[in-house]
Amino acid sequence: MKDNEDAEVSIRIIIPQERVPVLIGKGGSVRKEIEEKFKVKISIDSTTGNIVVKANQENADALLKVQQVITAIGRGFSPENAFLLANDEYTLSIINLSEFGRTENSLRRIRGRIIGRKGKSRLLLEELTNTKIVVYGKTVGIIGPMDKVGLAEEAIRKLAEGMKHSTVFDWLYEQKRLEKMMSLDRALRKPYEEGL
Numbered sequence: 001m002k003d004n005e006d007a008e009v010s011i012r013i014i015i016p017q018e019r020v021p022v023l024i025g026k027g028g029s030v031r032k033e034i035e036e037k038f039k040v041k042i043s044i045d046s047t048t049g050n051i052v053v054k055a056n057q058e059n060a061d062a063l064l065k066v067q068q069v070i071t072a073i074g075r076g077f078s079p080e081n082a083f084l085l086a087n088d089e090y091t092l093s094i095i096n097l098s099e100f101g102r103t104e105n106s107l108r109r110i111r112g113r114i115i116g117r118k119g120k121s122r123l124l125l126e127e128l129t130n131t132k133i134v135v136y137g138k139t140v141g142i143i144g145p146m147d148k149v150g151l152a153e154e155a156i157r158k159l160a161e162g163m164k165h166s167t168v169f170d171w172l173y174e175q176k177r178l179e180k181m182m183s184l185d186r187a188l189r190k191p192y193e194e195g196l
Contacts, residue, residue: 010054011063015074016137017049023073030079034069037086038062042070049074068092072143076136084132084143093149095140100160111135113159121165125155128172151175 015023024031024044031042039059043052053066065085072082072092084090101107115122115135126133129152131144142152151172158168 007057008054009057009060009063010052011067013051013053013067013070013074015049015051015070017047019074019076020044020046020049022079023051023070025079030073033079033083034066037083038066038069040066042066072141075139075141076134077132077141077143081132081134081143089145090143091146091149093142093153095142095153095156095160097138097140097160100157107138110160113162113165114140114156116165121159124169125152125172128169128176129155 022030024046025033031044034040035042038055040053040055040062043054045051051070053063053070055063055066068085068091069082071094072085073079075094085092097107097110101110113121114125114133116124122133122135125131129144130148131142131152133152133156134141140156142149142156144152155168155172158171159165
């Protein structure tokens with residue numbers, strides 16, 4: 001029985017080499033915080049971007065969260081935003097922009113549409129969907145509550161396909177308005193439902 005308790009499980013993750021210093025953090029602070037928060041051990045190969053995360057058998061489910069946190073940092077998120085994934089309500093989604101454009105010029109144009117002038121489109125997307133969004137290389141990463149990530153994905157896909165910014169943002173404003181109406185409706189019904 002003792003052998004089984006000491007058994008370790010591990011996962012391997014590869015992140016871009018230039019993101020390894022962010023994962024390690026100043027004086028190893030980010031790596032240490034991940035290890036302490038999730039009770040895991042992390043081995044990092046700085047030359048290849050190979051990361052191995054180990055956990056005790058009884059803590060195996062923490063590996064999935066750690067995998068998401070490390071993947072998020074690898075896809076351009078700050079450690080502080082990546083740590084939002086420790087919350088069970090939050091998830092990470094990665095959209096591959098290569099689906100929408102094959103050439104470097106078309107990818108640059110798509111990234112520009114999502115980011116917007118001085119980052120305004122990305123900021124508005126984040127605000128309207130209550131998510132964190134990073135455009136990095138050929139991908140767009142989204143971190144947020146599960147129901148909001150789907151909304152952000154849909155908006156980003158619409159922009160990547162060339163839909164007008166005004167049309168996409170009008171759609172998002174409408175979704176936000178509908179959500180407010182539904183939550184108001186729920187709040188108004190609650191006292192009557194409790195009285196039954």
